Amino acid sequence: MLGASCVSCHNSHPESPKKDWSEGDVRGIQAITISQPIAANLWSFKYLLLYFAGAGAIGAAVTALQWHQATRYHKMNIDLGQANTEIAHLNEQLKSENLRLGAEIEVARQIQMMVLPTKDELGGIHQLEIAAFMEPADEVGGDYYDVLQLDDRVKVGIGDVTGHGLESGVLMLMVQSVAVALQERGPTDPRQFLAALNSAICRNIKRTKTDKHLTLSFLDFEPDKVTLSGQHEELIVLKADGTCEVIDTVDLGFPIGLDDDIAPFIETRELAFAQGDIIVLYTDGVTEAESPDGDLFGLDRLIKSACSHNTPSATRVLEGILADLKSHIGTQVVHDDITLLVIRHT
Known part of the structure; x- marks a missing residue:
């Protein structure tokens, strides 16, 4: 603190920073004078510091979030890689299983085609000319037909298992095996034959726990007549005189595999079958075949086609019907098995 004597000295000293010292002034402390505009800027500077502090905090938060997301994405990439x-x-594994299943289906298809009657068998039947066609919609079909001959007895069967594919094909093979066994050692009466076949098929269906069944008709041929039994599609008879007859089979039986005992439902019908007469058998894959416009081939169109090709040749009748059918189908995908049988009395 400056006294009176010091004030006089400092005010007169040539190196004194100022000449207006007063008693009580403090010596040795630097004096700072701040103008009003600079003082006002200090308040702005405080807000600037707050801004940078906030920006720094936000930057740190963004960096932390980016690190978290990077860690998360890295984990996701690892999980996706494992998946x-x-x-x-x-x-x-699926490819291997498909190859195995494909091989099994191919074996089933080959077995199914192997048990069909050969051309030599069909050509060796006395007084009958038989032409046959079968085309499965899948690798393994559910349609059935067979020509069974033992001594002078000839039995022709045709049927259609519900659906198509492997299960239907297996049931078709069961029917074929049982029918062959019954033809050799079973009853000759058409009603008893069909009832025994149904009983055996029902047992197998229960074992396999499948829900399949089938329509099935048999024709027992004798000289100049045929006995029809079992429920299937309509029978078309082309007479040698050019007339046509359609036989309904709905009242002649019951679907095979639905009930253990169908004997009460089985009926027979005898038809005259003279020399030159032709019988056309088919499955619903023929009548339900669609055109590209969704129009069904239908029974009426099938009858018209068969009648228009009524010639003294089972093969020509078959080829004519197939040509009309394929023309109707065109480029449309076939969704069901197609089976057609033409039998002519020679």
Whole structure:
């Protein structure tokens, strides 16, 4: 603190920073004078510091979030990599399983085609000319037909298992096997034959736990007549005189495999079958075949086609009907098995 004597000295000293010292002034402290505009800027500077502090905090938060997201994405990439590895492994297993299943289906298809009557068998039947065609919609079909001959007895069967594919094809093979066994050692009466076949098929259906069944008709041929039994599609008879007859089979039986005992439902019908007469048998894959416009081939169109091709040749009748059918189908995908049988009395 400056006294009176010091004030006089400092005010007169040539190196004194100022000449207006007063008693009580403090010596040795630097004096700072701040103008009003600069003082006002200090308040702005405080807000600027707050801004940078806030920006720094936000930047730190963004950095932390980016790190969290990067860690999360890295984990997701690892999980996706593991999932892709598992999917690739499952695809290999599925490919292997498909190859195995494809091989089994091919074996079933070959067995099914092997048990169909050969051309030599069909050509060796006395007084009958038989032409046959079968085309499964899948690798294995559910349509059935067979020509069974034992001594002078000839029995022709045709049927259609519900659906198509492997299960239907297996049931078709069961029917074929049982029918062959019954033809050789079973009853000759058409009603008893069909009832025994149904009983055996029902037992097998229960074992396999399938829900399949089938329509099935048999024709027992004798000289100049045929006995029809079982429920299936309508029978078309082309007479040698050019007339045509359609036989309904709905009242002649019951679907095979639905009930253990169908004997009460089985009926027979005898038809005259003279020399030159022709019988046309088919499955619903023929009548339900669609055109590209969705129009069904239908029974009426089938009858018209058969009548228009009524010639003294089972093969020509078959080829004519197939040509009309394929023309109707055109480019449309076939969704059901197609079976057609033409039998002519020679």
